[in-house]
Amino acid sequence: MKYSCPKCKSALEIQKTFNKKYMISCKCGLEDLVEFAKNMDEVYLEFLARYDDGSTPGKRQLKAELKESGIIRDESEIKKMIGNATPDPITKEVLYSKKDYISYYKAVTSPPPEMGSPVEDLGLDDGMTRYLHEKGITQFYRFQEEAIREIIFGQNVVITAPTASGKTEAFAIPVIQKVASDNNKGGILAIFVYPTKALARDQIPKIMEIAKSVGVSADVFDGDTKESERAKILESPPQIIVTNFDVLHYHMMYRTRFASACTTAKFLVVDEAHVYSGIFGSNVHYIIKRLKRICKKIQFVASSATLDNAKEFCESLFGAKMDLIQGSGKKGETDLVMIFPSLRTQRALTIDLLEKLTSKKHKTMVFSNSHLNSELIAMQARKKKIDIKVHRAGLMANYRNFVERSFKEDRLSAISCTPTLELGIDVGNVDGVISSTIPINRLLQRIGRAARKGQRGFAFLALGNDPISQYYKNHPDNYFEDIEQTYIDPKNPFVEEFQVLAMACDRPIAMHEMAEHSEAIRKHVESGRLVLQENRYAPNYPAIKDMQSEYSIRGIGKSIDIFLNEKKVGDRVLPMALEELHESAVYFLAGMRYKVKEFDYPKKQFAKIVSIPRNYPYYTRALTEEWPTIETIYEKRRAFGAEVCFCKLHIQKKVYGYVNIELGQEVTQGQKILLENPLEYDFITKGIVIHAPRPTDEMKKAENAEYTEASGYHATEHIIIEGSNMVTGGVSQDLGGISLGTSGLIFIYDGAIGGNGASKALYDRLEKALERSLHIVKECPCASEAGCPRCTFSYRCGNNNEFLHKKASGEILQRINDGEITDIVEPTEGDRPLV
Structure with a gap:
């Protein structure tokens, strides 16, 4: 619905701020900052009442209020950031736009290589x-x-x-x-x-x-x-x-x-x-x-x-x-700006930056960290008449090649991509790079795409509406210290067992060989997959035929093929496929939306999609239930005082429904719809278990103490995963989480079957992650009991972000950081998991 300006009758722009207020502005210059209300009509009526009685603030008063609220930077602070640099007019417009909080600016120059x-x-x-x-x-x-x-x-x-x-x-x-x-x-x-x-x-x-x-x-x-x-x-x-x-x-x-x-x-x-x-x-x-x-x-x-x-x-x-x-490289000067979207969503900020660059004929690459976001950006950018296409894994190779060629030959203005184009594929001349939040070393690789021919380059780090982004808004220097640590896990039991079998297929394994894999060899012999022949272990081919054909080295889960009009158009690996391709799910493919008409699992393992109208108002996110079981404890220690284990976990997962999210809205909750036939999947992985302390006696005396406590643990699980993202090298996308009722047990596990090393990276750096989590919940200005997307909510929550309690989480994290002693206890069936 459009709301008109009482002064000039033009359409008003109404933006929700990060601290739960609404910024209302009109092109005629009328502006106001109104307190949060769930109903937009109430916001508009409040604004009209303030206008009628003359209490709408003047520009100077409003500017002071925005600065005091941490919504925008003072111009003097921005001038100090710029110093002796001379930013390009486009960059200068962004720095002084007053639509966002400018966290950091620097003109990046590379010294000539030695x-x-x-x-x-x-x-x-x-x-x-x-x-x-x-x-x-x-x-x-x-x-x-x-x-x-x-x-x-x-x-x-x-x-x-x-x-x-x-x-x-x-x-x-x-x-x-x-x-x-x-x-x-x-x-x-x-x-x-x-x-x-x-x-x-x-x-x-x-x-x-x-x-x-x-x-x-x-x-x-x-x-x-x-x-x-x-x-x-x-x-x-x-x-x-x-x-x-x-x-x-x-x-x-x-x-x-x-x-x-x-x-x-x-x-x-x-x-x-x-x-x-x-x-x-x-x-x-x-x-x-x-x-x-x-x-x-x-x-x-x-x-x-x-x-x-x-x-x-x-x-x-x-x-x-x-x-x-x-070594070092040689390239043109690049303006690097870190921006926190105080008055709008990250996606709106990204598209605004993209429009500024492409309107001046600057070829631009937009990097997202998820398939969904890359598709949504392209879809919304096209509504602004921006010439853009999607490039991501899961699209057919011939389509990706077409996008690369079009951009290289200057027949395409912009690409919305995932890390697929971080690699060295030559896509020709690039002027600007817009990136979502990733570790600094990967950001430098992304922005290294720009200004290769010595021209002035543009690099924008668009912080998001999430906990780690809010942390970097307040602590930008820490961003440049959070270097990604690349990790592998050669002791992943599934990888080891299969690859030992593959070794025997390459060439039979002599009895004196591979002492470090003796346990895996023993298991294969007992199961009949390996047989001893002339003092060498050789494969029993009939017994391993299916294993050989089904195993994927890029992710142990099997892939689900996606068909449109009986033609394969993509694929998605399990278990993620269950969450994205369940019946009636909205699936994005090359900037277009489709609905899943048929999902055959676990028998034939394929999904059939059909086109949906362009004006269809929703996309979907799955609702899940998970139950963890500790199989083996590998390591145990204390993080401050809380006991934490690194262990082998058995995860039972069920996709039981989904929520409809309104297109164009970066929200974390939606309308629930239950699946007639829930999908079930279980797998073995690695993860950590933390026993968090209970909230204070005051919280336990609350009217609904059990709800408060369980919601506090659920919020704490979200904050640790989302807020510690860069501490572990940007691996939160690789992690899942479960909090078990009022038990205080928080499970954080590798999303890949068998484990991928992500949870071990968190285990090794847990103290730093817990310190940062406390900063996030304390520094968030939102007043909601549940918190907000920038402190307690997670965009990947399988529980529709229900239920969360910000104050209880703050107290739990404070007690952990204060060193309260806790010990791991076995969960009971009565503890309802929240994911």
């Missing part, structure tokens, strides 16, 4: 030197020179340097040089691995060009390689093959001709190494171990633009000692 030796001084092949001169490269950067010397010397190396700084040349030149110098000219000598087929095919022309200069052959072999091309490669293998870990895993396990061709490899080059985190990285750790078994000796080279703990992580990933080489 130069190294001339190309001729490194003893490279004459053909390589000529090629580099033809490309205009007469002198290496210092880090490139160090990498070339170390790799040629035979060292295992990990290279970290910003996006577009010359990392590919730093590892490709020395590896290709060594391949060219190798006396054994037959077979594959180097394997270059990329995390996606798209990135591999983006990089292969450059690799082939460098290789050709010294007479070395290179080709790509992946799922998109045609049969005729495969036959040619297998008949006469190139010296360098470009592929991915999925292909290596499959072909080694089935002992194909391609796997046989790889046994002569002497180099494994892994680009974008930071991608191999969590469950995927745990599988890759074993695939590398398997590759070492079938190759005589192999040298490792890795590179990444974002890894902060690069040496430690890569040594764990490769199971080998690595030398670290760090």
